[in-house]
Each structure stands twice: as structure tokens, then as C-alpha cells.
Amino acid sequence: MSKNERKNKGEMSSRQVDENSKNRQLEEFREDPNEQFLTTDQGVRVNHADDSLKAGSRGPTVMEDFLFRERMTHFDHESIPERVVHARGSGAHGFFQPYDDSLKEYTKARFLTNPNVKTPLFVRFSTVVGSRGSADTVRDARGFAVKFYTEEGNYDLVGNNMPVFFIQDSIKFPDLVHAIKPMPDNEMPQASAAHDTFWDFASLMPETTHMLMWILSDRAIPRSFRMMEGFGVHTFRLINAAGKARFVKFHWRPLLGTHSLVWDEAQKLAGKDADWLRRDLWEAIEMGDYPEFELSVQIVEEEDEFKFNFDLLDATKIIPEELVPLRPVGKMILNRNPDNFFAETEQVAFHPGNLVPGIDVTNDPLLQGRLFSYVDTQINRFNSANFAEVPINRPVVPVHNGQGAGFMRQTINKGKVNYWPNSLGGGHPKMASEEEGAYVHHQEKVEGLKIRARSESFKDHFTQATLFWNSMTEPEKKHIVEAIHFELGKVESIAVRERMVANFHKVAPELAQMAAEGLGVEVKTELQTESTGNFETNKASDKIKKGKSVKESPALSMEIGKKETAKSRKVAILLEDGYNHDEVMAVKQALKNEGAQAKIVSKVFKTLKSSSGEEIEVDKSHVTTASIMFDAVYIPGGMASVEAMKKQGDVLHFINEAFKHCKTVGASREGVELLMASSIKGVALAEEASGEIVADRGVVTARAAASLDAFSTSFIAAIKMHRHWNREEKIMVPA
Template identity: 85%
Template sequence: MSNNDRKNKGEMSSRNVDENSKNKQLEEFREDPTDQFLTTDQGVRVNHVDDSLKAGSRGPTLMEDFLFRERMTHLDHESIPERVVHARGSGAHGFFQPYDDSMKEFTKAKFLTTPDVKTPVFVRFSTVVGSRGSADTVRDVRGFATKFYTEEGNYDLVGNNIPVFFIHDSIKFPDLVHAIKPMPDNEMPQASAAHDTFWDFASLMPETTHMLLWVLSDRAIPRSFRMMEGFGVHTFRFINAAGKATFVKFHWRPLLGTHSLVWDEAQKLNGKDPDWLRRDLWEAIDMGDHVEFELAVQLVPEEDELKYNFDLLDSTKIIPEELVPLRPIGKMTLNRNPDNFFAETEQVAFHPGNLVPGIDVTNDPLLQGRLFSYVDTQLNRFNSANFAEIPINRPVVPVHNQQGAGFMRQTINKGKVNYWPNSLGEGNPKLATEEEGAFVHHQEKVEGHKIRARSESFKDHFSQATLFWNSITEPEKKHLVEAIHFELGKVETIAIRERMVANFYKVSPELAQRAAEGLGIEVRQDIEVESTGNYESDKAAGKISKGKSVKESPAVSMEIGKKETAKTRKVAILLEDGFNYDEVMAVKQALQNEGAQAKIVSKVFKKLKSTSGEEIEVDKSHVTTGSIMFDAVYVPGGMASVEAMKKQGEALHFLNEAFKHCKTIGASREGVDLINATSLTGVHVAEEATADIVSEKGVVTARAAASIEDFATSFVAAIKKHRHWEREEKAMVPA
């Protein structure tokens, strides 16, 4: 079935039972303040909140001022502890719909097998290391957590934008978090791994190597949450109606493709707009550019568990798509922003153990630990076991339990019975059978001695890191090496740098040499770091060592097979008074036809007048924006406009910086003269005498004789390439 066929099948659905069920439930808790009187918490109307109750206008505040005490008490108690990790997040509502019922062969989960049902979802994207007040565009893993409000109860798919993790076993998670968080003596640096303690830990833990290469790649600085893949990380199980299990890996694939920032761009955005990613998500949904992800799975029959040269239970490994192709099974659409950040995005509570019939966990030791830690951290944050009763966490199906007490209890349980079995309540609420929809754990025979050890099949720490390095393009390798130079360049202890480069040598001698050149050290092959785990030989390890493998996996590269689209891309049009109105309108229309957004950028906010007298509003000033906030730049003709911008350092810097970051630049007629006034090197532009449109390394130019419509077509085609990395080879631009 083609992508279009799947899409059409989903859109032609006749049943819409669940799509609005969560919205309707939340309506009970929403309040519209329009035409309402301000009241106390008890509903008493208030007529004055600017002054406390005092003994005389200059006297002391009186204890009897219950209004002051109520308002201040609320403020003092409004915060809850932030998450230990994933503290800074952004959320959105939407729905998920399967393409067809083909997954019935593998799982009895109804929300994955019933194509005429739209299951409501809430998704929270997040950074991992930083605090709630940190910036969005730091180099970090991004969380991608989805809560499905299904007909059978809530299911949480709690993942990241990177398909592997640093460690094998959750018992090392406290060490990892302590090492990567700001150093305990001075609480620096914030939201960054670029310090001695993290790289000391990483260099002594070879199992982190594969994940480190993903984090050092451009995957860790996404262009947008809307252009970011998501992964379930762990291997889970599907269980079908007959009780047969199949191993499954979950993948979220953005329909806009996977794209990143460049490091210089990310650092500048931290200062210009530290809310860049959350603002981008909010504004896209607000404008009607709904965010779409395709859910795909990799399926491995239970009998093939030991078929590959890696352990399916090892979260530091991927299943290369060349060995197990992805099967698209449905689409998620995010179409509504939260009404209240705290009540929804901040209070949503995820747990990988929130499962529904048809999905179960495996013996992955990292996943097993998360089944404990997620509940435990929510208990700390909410100071109550009743956090599932908060509106954003509440299932759309009825909840019947015997837990009638505790902080924040919302349900008023009737009757005398809060235990089971019982006769006084006639056995209610009763137990369900598997046929009646009860969750039943997959029956797996498990035997072994109690031992603090892991299988030898987990001991290969470098082969998939090598696979990653071999699979990415040269521009991606260049950026990864530059990230090493930045991260390890911040490490003051030379021995840690040397140890880390020695680990990189086991991945690739080329990688190690390129890393060492920027760190002022020699590649030392004599440094041997022992694995810290206690590995025990077993039969599984012997079989896995002879299993299937690949040397490369192009699917891990963002550049190979990238989607060429201009949809939702942001284009800056640089203008001053005296611009060519027809050119601006023609290019804006061409961009709009492709789903791109054009913004007018000028020195100051005002109405600009064209050569023919039309006026246009300025959207952004040079003070409030920069090229880093756009995907492309266009300079239209108009002698007066161009001459004014030639005298503006901000306009020239705008173009220089966009060129440095390999973005598409377009100019028509006199606009080409502004490009000639910049420091752009290594590209040819249209000459006065030519009628041709010149497009070279993402710089598209046309002089007076060229058609503006043809120019716009070439300009949009260049935008669809996203970046023009060939500029990085020789470009020397002061920006």
C-alpha cells in the first residue's frame, strides 16, 4: 500500500468515536473567564485586589485579611518539583489513527488495529539534561513521550529522538544523571554535557560510545520538534489474540522529514530566542500547520530473537533497517495547543508500564528499571499516589478501584467496600477475564540463578558505533567531529580527553585522528578501558555472536534520503522603502503555494512603500530577529530599497550569516547588488547582461530580463534542499 493509499484510507474513515472524547472530558475542567466575576476559592465575589487590609492607609496588614492570605498561600505553593530529567518540555494534543487492520496478526491492541477509530493523544517533547529555565536549542537528547487515551485505558510510549541509550542497566542511571548534570560544587554548566564529570564517566564506560556518536551528531540539535524522529528505544512485545508474542521496536517518522540546526546557529538561538523549539511548535499548530508523524514498527518473531549479532534486549543497539525494514502502521496528527501549560504540559505524567492488552515489556534491564523509576519520580513530584486523577492524566474510560484516599483524590467512592474479595459489595468491582479485556502478562518461562551480571551478548560496545560512523555523509561527519572539539575542548583534564579519543579509535581510526587534531593530543592506542559490567557467558551470547549484521545503515543518516519539501519553512524577505512590489508578491505567492511562510524583515517596524506606491507591513525588525530564525532569505529588486540596505550592517550580516549556515539565498534584479556587497565567496551570481537564472550552491539570482515566476520556481526548488553543505568546503564568511 502506498503512502497516499494509506493516507486516503485513514481520511475516509466513517467512525470517529474517540477523537473528541478527551476534549469533552477536559471541558469539565476548563474555565472561560469571559464575563465572569473574580471570586475567592469559595466562590465569594471580590471587589478589590490591589491593597491588603490594613489598620489605616499606612498601618500594618491585619491577620484577618483572608483574601491576602488565600492569594499569597496559593503563590507560595503553586510550584511542584521539576522532573529530574526532561524538566523542560512542550506539549500538544492530537489523535492517532491506524492505516488498516494489518497489525491484528501481531497485536490485539485495538487502537493499533481499528482504522475507523481516532485515538486522542497528548505528546510532550523535551530536553533531558537542562532545568525548566534552560534554553531549547542546547546539544541534548530530546524526549518524545506520547500518551494514548485508548478505549482500553491509557497507553504511554515513552521515548527519545535517538534510538539507543547510554547504558545497559538502570542501576547505572543515577551515575549517568549525576555525571551529566551541572557539577555539584559550582552548579555549572547548565544544560550541557561539555564538562569533565560527564566525559570522565563516559570515557570509563565503553557502552556509552554508540549513543555518544548520536548525541555528537546533528540529531542532538533538531531544527524543530516537528522535524524530529522519535523512537521507543527499547524492544517491546506485541501479543496477538492467540497469545503469540512478537518483538517490536517503535519509530515515529515526521512527515516533514528529519532536519537539524547547525551548531553556530543553535548557540545564537540560545541568546536570541531560548524558547525557539517550543515557540515553533506552538505557532505551527496555532497557524493550522498541524504536526504529523507516521508510526512505524520493526517486527521480529520470537523464534528469531537470537538471529542477529546484537542482543534485542540491549538498549545501546539498533536493529538496522536493512535487516528488519520499517512497517508504517498509522499516523498521528497534533492539532491543538494546551490551554494551560502547568495543568497539562507540566502535570502530564508518563510511565512505560502504562500498558494495554496487546503490548507488553521485555527483559531489557534498562526498561525494567524504568518501570520503577517513572512511578517513583511522579510520587515525588505530586506528593500523592493520585496523580492519575489529574485531568490530563485521566483515561477516557471509566476507572474503578478501591484506592479511595490520599492527597488529591478526585473520585468520591460510595459504599462500605474498598477491598477484594468482598460479599458486602456483591463482589464489585469484579475482576475481568482476558476475553473481557483484562491485561494479562505474556507467559514467558524464566529461570536462572540470582546474580549481579549481564550476558556476554551485551559486551560489544563499538561495532554499532562504527556502523553509525560508516553510514553518515561527510558533512555529517564534519559536524560530529566539530562537536567533539567543542565538548571535549571544554574538558580540562587531559587524561579524560586521551581516554575518550582512545575509545573513538576503536570505532574508527579516522574518527580518532580527526578528533585528536582539534584537541591538541595524540591518539594513544595503549589506553585500554575495561568494561565495568560483570559479564557472564551463556548460550544466547554464543548464538548472537554468529548472527546477521550489516556494515552500514544509510537509514541512520539524516542527509541520505531526506525529504525535499518547502512546507512550513520560514523565509525572510529583506526590504526597505522603494522595493519592487510585484516581485515581492510573486515570490510570496510561490512560497505560499508550497506551504512556506514569508516574513517581511526591515530595520524598524513600520509600513514600507514600494516604487509603485503600495504599502506593506513589516513583520520583524533586525533587532528582534536574525537569519538564524529563518530557513531562507530573499532580496527583491528596487534601487532605493537595496541602496538603503547596503548601508545597514544588520542587512549585510543577515545575508552573510545565512550563507555561512548553508541556507538558500535568493535575489532578483537590483537585489543581486546587495549580495555583491556582502562577503559571500565561491559562488557566481547573475550578471547585468544575462537573461539566465543562476543557481549555484543554493544562491539563486536573476537580473531584469528573467521571468520573476521562473526565478520563484528555482528559489523554491533550492529551499526544498534545506541546506547546501557544499559551501562548507571553502566558504570564508565573517558572520
């Protein structure tokens, strides 16, 4: 063997040794999934990780909770630069104005009590689970975060479009998100809870049940950010000038009403237009259809803290409006789109601890953890503690915080002094008194053993889930069951399906039975899981057992509480050459008068000619749109136009699909014949010799002798109903 051959062989041997050594090192760092005990990062075995360390089971989380800090810090820093959750968002500028000064009795927060002041704000709507590249219309909770730039500093109301949450204690947040995110071995599925790990977690954590009912309902697939409620989720405190505190829940109510997509639409829109909700918000503002939301509050006197059969500090519970009615206090109007998505929507940083005098937190253990986590997360996202210096995050009042350094520092601080107390700077910046507008925490007596536990008053996980189910209409219940069939139908583990069905049995036996029938399992009540966590009996628990409750709350039903309006609704007018111009213009004007938007949809983009020679431009072609992008469909007369569309499969599918999704369908004169050529069956249509207008389950038709004004009125009245669920069960349409 030559010298070079020996050298090459030695190099190969050396490389092989290095690779083997590297493989051995990698094996040492691989975690055994069958390891028996949960440990800290230092390998110390954990006794209990379901509750934060608190001063008493209903007291505040204590800062020495190293386990909570370790778990939450690691979780907060897992993703850069994208948000761990709420990554896909859409934002808008606007203002808030109170109706009057009546809240002065309850809070000294000026932006809530001075009706002469319009407080500027920025809102960010978002999905929760998916990445920035996922779709808008997935089944998910939606973030609803509002940053108020008040004259007393920034106040952030960081909420969701659902009033409750999955968990009671924020120490479980990493587990929740790890379970609901794509599975770690294959990074699938994206932006969906329909997989084994999430439902495994949920089936073993009964406290998730109430939130699951909301997620499985149509609330999880909103028609628009403009038609979506917002909630502060937690119970906060209002503090008045005299120092008296009261509990408060915050609610945003859209003036357009609360409306949803149907699941088939949501899935199709994810492919046709993944930006559907973001585009809808942007276009509405650009067109001057400014979204409006009314802020309402539920106020509870401190002495009434335990008058309910649930704990006010439990974020998995609502206060039913039948027990504490909503009090409208002001209105938010969104009237300007961002100039730069990244600089504003992406860089906006929220924090539940951004409070102003007059608003304070409570000992809600989910909120307590968020007070730590949000700041920590922003530091991770921005790689700097100076994220408040970014323009979208800057308050409109002067800032003197003594922080003069750090990456991304933008303020140029002058002088020698950046500490307090000092004499070299004349004692400035000095402390402010409460009378001078300083934030002072509400004084609350806290006592209790240092313990990892939660109050037994948090132990009821099913009563309010049952309340939600009982409050739904029959169509809404049907959609919940269908959602269960889809979500749990994707779960491969039979044991997980059975555990979830057992939990649903605690909500309502009929719900469990209907769920089981679509999942291929039996209802096994003996599999019902026990409540997790260490629960401590205390005075609060004893009082709450005797508290007020309701069996149903109609306010929870979108269908019962819907607002009948056609404002900003999108109507497709299907046309080809030879259409009836008078009919088109009459209906189009009637829609405009109601604030609705009419778009001309045809096979291709071109100028169409009517039967009498007028022209109209096409807004959308068949290939660029679909019925899922509209709230209603109108087919005017014009023999040549109708005959041409009878031969177009896209048109027939457009009509069939709109009908299947329970949307309003209207046709006048020869347009009725196109409905007859579609797959729509089982509804009454106007007869050729009749001058009557026929409206049957959202299908509105009129023949030649009918008045166009009367037809338009009937058509718009049907659009205001949003959906016509009474056709859902009885009529089958292939689409």
C-alpha cells in the first residue's frame, strides 16, 4: 500500500470515527418518549404541573414559581420571529368614543368616561393555531386585541371572539398549544385541531369542555371579522376615583350582527381565497363601510362575588346575560387601513398588563400567567426589550422610563441621570401621586398557604357546557354534531374518541349519542375522566355551591340574536349578453339603498350588452369567483342571457352551491327558468301567468307581471335573514 493510499485510508477512518462519534452524541440528546416522569430542564422530577404556585388557591401567582417561569419562558421563546400563536392577523386603525359619562361612578379611566374624547386605537384580528401562511377560514378561535392610545398611556384589551378559554391556569398553556399545533413528528395538520394530540389532551382535561362547545359551533368560522363578537375573556376590575372596586367583563358587539360561514364554505374558501377574512376587512374600510363595534360591560359588585354558581376568576366560565345584563358604554369605529402590514399589523405588541388608572386585574390564574408571558414573548419576537419604541406601540403621551440602552433603542435620552432617586437631575423624572394620574394597584387582602392547587370552586367543568348546548337552536346543534364528526373523525385513536364521547355525555346524553353515531364508537360513560388538578376546599367553594344559575341563555345563540340587515352584504348578479337592463338597474339600486354591494358575474371579463342595447361591465369572472364569496344570488330576466347561462356548468354550480349553503337566491322573469334548469327542487317558484312574488325558504321569484320594487323589497328582506336553515334538512342539492 502506497503512502498516499495509507493517508487516504487514514482520513476515511478518521471521518468515519467522527461520524460515528457524532451519531452517538445525537443519540445521547434524543429524548426517550417512554420516560416515566415529567422533569424540569434540570432533570428534577415534577410533582404537579397543572396549577401555578399561588398565595392560597384563589390568590395571585407568586413570583418564586420557578416551574411556571421555566415552562412559560421556554414556550414563549420557541418560535421566531413569528408569533407562537395568533401568527396570522389583520389590523385596522380607528377610534373609540363613550356614549356618556355614566361610567364615572365605576371607573376613573378617562377614555371610558369622557364622551367628548375620541381615543385613537389599533385592532388586530387573528386566527390562533395556524402559521402566517395558513388560511383565514379554518375552524379556530379568533384573536380580538385592541390597543387604546389614551391620554393616560396605552391600554390593551387583549381578547378573543369567544368569552371563555380552554384552560383555567396558564401553566397549562404550553401543553395546550403543543397539543393543538401540528404534530411534532410530521408537522401536520396545519391550522387545525382535527388530530390525535389535541383531542387526546382535551379528553384528559375536562376543563376544556365548555370552550370546545364554542369551538365546535359556528362561532369558530366567522363570516367576517366585521361580524364577530369580541370578549375580554377574564374578569377584570374597575376602580373609581374613590378607590371602590367592582368586577367587570368586557364585550364587543358588532353592529352588523354576529354571523358565520358554513363548514363547506369555510373549506372551499381556504382554497379559493385563503385571505378571505383579511381581504373582507380591508375592502370594507377602503369602500367606506367602516366596521362598528359597541363596547358593553357586565359589572358585579365586590360583595356579590360569590352569588353565582361558578367562580368569577375561572376563565372557562361566562356570566350569563340573564344574571348580569350587558351595559352599552361606547362605540369603536375602524376607519383606516394600515399603511404597512409589517410595520403596523405584524409589529404591534399587546400585553394584558398595559393598564391605565381605573382598570385593574384579578387573581384569575390564567390572566396572572399572561401578565408574565406577553412581555416575555414580545422580547423574544423583537429580540429586544425596546419593542414599545416601535411606532405602532408608542403611546401618545410622553415616556420617561429611565431605560436608555438596549438593542433597537430609538429615543435619544439626554442628560446624566437615568436612575431614581437623584439630585443631579433635580429629582426628575419624579414619582407621581394617585391624584396626579399615577397608576396605583387596587389594595386587596391576600392570605393563604403557598400551595400548588386551585380552588374547588373551579371544579365544575360541565354545567356551562350544558348551558351552551341548551341555548342553541336545532340547526346550531346540528352543526356542532357535524363538527364533532369531522374533528374527531380525523382522530385515529379509538380510545381518544371514546373518552371525548364520554365527556360529551356529561354535557348532554343526546349530544354524546349523536356524536358516537358518526364516530363508530359506543357511549361508554364509565370512561368519563375525573377533573385534573389539586383542588382545595375553601369558603369560596361553599358559597358558590349556593349561587345563582340559569339553564338556558338565548344570548349565546347567533341565530336567536341575529341582526336583520343587508348592510355590506355581497350579492352576485349572474349575467350574459341579452340581459334585461331595467331589472338589473332596479335591483342594483335597491341593494345600494340598503348598503349592500352588487357585483356583475359572467363567464369572462368583458362589456355585456343588454337586450335593449345598454352596456354594463363585468366585475367578476367564473374562474375568479364563486358563490362562496357572496351572501346572495340574483338572476335577472333576458331570454338570450338566460339561455346562454343554461349551457354553463359554472353558473348552474354557482346557483346550486348558494342554495346548498342556505343563502338567498332571487330570480325575476326569464331568470326563473334558470332556477328550474338547476338542481333546486322542493321550493315554490312563481308561476308564469301570476303577478305574485313567491318567497319560499329564501328563494324569491317573480314573473313578468310582478312589480320590480315589490320583488326587490322581498329579495332584500330574505337577504337580511342571512341564512335559511329551514331548507337544510329537507332539500338535497349536489354542489
